Structures are given as C-alpha cells and as structure tokens.
Amino acid sequence: MWLPVLALIIGLVLGFLSEIRIPLEYSNYLSIAVLAALDTLFGGIRAHLQGNFEDKVFISGFFFNILLAAALAYLGVHLGIDLYLAAIFAFGVRLFNNIAVIRRLVISKWSDSRKKS
Amino acid sequence: MNRKRRAVFSGVACVLGLMLAVQFQTTNNPVTRDTRDTWELRADLEKEKQRQQDLNNEIKKYQALLDNYEQSRKKEKIEAMQKALDDLKEEAGLTEMSGQGIVITIEPFNEGEMPKVYPELIRRLINELNRYDAKDISVDGQRIITTTPIREVNGETYINNQPISSFPIEIKVLSDDAQKLQNKIIASESAEDFVRENLFIDSKPENQLTLPAYDKPIRVKYMKQAKEEL
Numbered sequence: 001m002w003l004p005v006l007a008l009i010i011g012l013v014l015g016f017l018s019e020i021r022i023p024l025e026y027s028n029y030l031s032i033a034v035l036a037a038l039d040t041l042f043g044g045i046r047a048h049l050q051g052n053f054e055d056k057v058f059i060s061g062f063f064f065n066i067l068l069a070a071a072l073a074y075l076g077v078h079l080g081i082d083l084y085l086a087a088i089f090a091f092g093v094r095l096f097n098n099i100a101v102i103r104r105l106v107i108s109k110w111s112d113s114r115k116k117s
Numbered sequence: 118m119n120r121k122r123r124a125v126f127s128g129v130a131c132v133l134g135l136m137l138a139v140q141f142q143t144t145n146n147p148v149t150r151d152t153r154d155t156w157e158l159r160a161d162l163e164k165e166k167q168r169q170q171d172l173n174n175e176i177k178k179y180q181a182l183l184d185n186y187e188q189s190r191k192k193e194k195i196e197a198m199q200k201a202l203d204d205l206k207e208e209a210g211l212t213e214m215s216g217q218g219i220v221i222t223i224e225p226f227n228e229g230e231m232p233k234v235y236p237e238l239i240r241r242l243i244n245e246l247n248r249y250d251a252k253d254i255s256v257d258g259q260r261i262i263t264t265t266p267i268r269e270v271n272g273e274t275y276i277n278n279q280p281i282s283s284f285p286i287e288i289k290v291l292s293d294d295a296q297k298l299q300n301k302i303i304a305s306e307s308a309e310d311f312v313r314e315n316l317f318i319d320s321k322p323e324n325q326l327t328l329p330a331y332d333k334p335i336r337v338k339y340m341k342q343a344k345e346e347l
Contacts, residue, residue: 003123003126003127004123004126004127004129004130005130006127007126007127007128007130007131007134008130008131008133008134009134010131010134011130011131011132011133011134011135011136011137011138012134012135012137012138013134013138014131014134014135014138015134015135015136015137015138015139015141015142016138016141016142019142020139020142021139021142021143021146022139022143024143027140027143027144030136030139030140030143031140031144033136034133034136034137034140037129037132037133037136038133040129041126041129041130041133044125044126044129045126048122048126053122055121055122055125058125058129059125059129062129062132
C-alpha cells in the first residue's frame with residue numbers, strides 16, 4: 001500500500017531536483033496529461049478496491065488517456081475550439097466519481113471490520 | 118495487493134509525480150529564454166552605460182544645486198530656486214520660446230471643396246517632428262506640450278480645447294538644425310498622408326521664430342512619482 005505513495009514522492013522529488021521545465025506553450029498539454037494520469041490512477045485504485053483490476057487495462061488506459069487528452073487539446077488549438085475543456089470536463093467528472101466510490105468502499109470496509117470485531 | 122500490481126501502481130504514481138513536479142515548476146517559474154544575440158547585447162550594454170552616465174549627470178546637477186543652496190545666502194537661495202523653477206517652466210512649455218526653426222503651412226491641395234484636417238494627421242505629423250529632433254512645436258498658435266489634447270469634437274479638430282482656425286494652418290517648429298528638419302519633412306510620411314487627404318504642406322526655414330507659451334492650467338491627474346526601473 002505504501003509503495004505507490006513512496007513512488008509518487010520519489011517522482012515528485014526527481015521532478016523538482018531535475019529542474020525540467022517545458023516551454024509555456026506546452027504547459028497546457030502537460031496539465032491535461034496530469035489530469036488524465038490522476039484520473040487513471042484513481043480509476044485503478046477504485047478497480048482494485050472493487051476487485052476487477054486488470055494490469056493491461058490500467059497501463060494501457062494510463063498512456064492512452066494521456067495521449068488522447070493531449071491530442072484532443074492539440075486538435076482544439078488547431079481548430080480554434082477549446083476542445084481541451086471537453087477533456088477537463090470528462091476527466092474532472094470521472095475523478096470525482098472515482099473518489100466518491102473509493103470513499104464509499106473504504107467506509108463500508110471500515111464499518112465491516114468494526115462490526116466483525 | 119500482489120507484487121505485480123504494486124509495481125504497476127508504483128510506476129504510474131512515479132510518472133504522475135514527475136509530471137506534477139514539472140508542471141508545478143513550469144507554472145511557477147516559467148522559462149524565459151534570453152534570445153538576444155551579440156549585437157542586441159551590445160546595444161543593451163550601451164544603453165545601460167548611457168543610462169548610468171545620465172544618472173551620474175543628474176546626480177552631479179542636483180549636487181551642484183544643493184551646494185548652491187547651502188553655500189549661498191538667503192537671497193541667493195531664492196534666486197537659485199527661481200532659476201530652477203524657470204528651467205522647469207521652460208521645459209514644460211509655459212514660456213515663450215524663440216530660435217531658429219521651420220514654419221509649416223497646411224493648405225488645401227485643390228481649390229474648391231475644403232478638406233478636413235483630421236486630428237490623426239496632426240498627431241502623426243507631431244510624432245514625426247519629434248522623431249526628427251524638433252524641440253518645441255506650436256500648431257495654429259497653440260503650444261504643444263506633453264498633455265496637449267488633439268481631438269475631434271463634433272466634426273471639428275480641437276487643439277488644447279481650441280478649435281483649429283481656417284486655412285492656412287501654421288505649424289511652428291523650433292529645431293537646432295532647421296535645414297535638416299525641413300529636408301526630412303519634405304520626404305516624410307506625413308507629407309504623403311496630407312496629400313492623400315487632399316491637403317498640401319509647405320515648409321520654410323526661419324532664423325527667428327517665436328512660439329507662444331502654453332497659457333492654460335496643466336491638469337495633473339495621473340502623475341506619480343517616477344520609480345527607477347531595475
């Protein structure tokens with residue numbers, strides 16, 4: 001359970017230490033990619049708690065969502081439509097949903113374990 | 118959680134952390150690349166040197182003024198202040214000025230219908246004159262100062278809130294090198310602009326020109342103490 005959290009912290013530290021910065025024009029794409037990644041991660045946690053987790057789906061979803069979101073943003077820029085809003089909306093709604101489900105699952109697990117004891 | 122799953126989660130979390138950190142850094146202190154080449158750097162250096170010199174001169178000037186205040190007796194103190202005030206008034210355009218310069222007259226190009234002198238034309242002409250090192254300018258007897266409004270009110274052009282008179286409109290310009298200024302005006306963009314508006318501008322140098330003073334109160338509305346930019 002703690003290993004992913006540790007990995008997240010390692011990633012953050014690596015990112016801050018490496019001082020990588022991307023040009024401001026591309027920060028939109030990265031922000032949307034971050035959102036997609038967050039969504040996938042929480043989706044994965046939810047699937048894990050519900051017991052229908054699949055590695056392939058998780059990994060492919062992670063990369064595919066990131067690419068799709070960035071591609072959507074890119075297409076939007078070239079068409080003059082703020083298509084990235086669609087991605088933000090979709091991912092945002094799903095993020096909330098996933099977190100809500102995770103919360104319910106955790107609470108029900110917790111109350112179950114209390115009943116047993 | 119089995120091993121493989123843990124590894125997958127960790128990998129994804131690590132990538133996410135990396136992306137978050139990069140995004141955070143990018144938004145908080147974005148990349149500002151110095152894209153100046155050697156010549157631009159040189160020019161900038163030159164500019165900074167010039168600024169330093171200007172500042173030094175200014176310091177010297179005020180130091181001298183201060184010395185003057187401190188050393189002299191009371192009467193002379195007042196004189197020194199008076200002189201400083203006069204200098205400032207002269208700079209602001211509140212005094213009559215005379216010297217060599219050119220007189221530009223604006224007239225209709227063709228006989229018949231009277232063309233309109235748009236404020237934009239005069240504004241462009243004044244900008245161009247200033248670009249060619251004009252010292253002081255008056256248009257149609259109105260001295261142009263920093264805050265002079267030139268605008269259209271009800272289809273008429275107003276300068277210093279006075280309607281412009283009928284043709285010929287006289288623009289007096291003081292300059293250190295009248296001949297050069299005249300040559301530049303002949304070949305200027307504004308001259309062509311005036312012709313396009315069916316107006317004709319003619320200029321001739323004069324050895325002795327007198328510009329009227331600005332006689333209205335100067336409204337200082339948005340003035341702030343100047344801050345030295347770093």
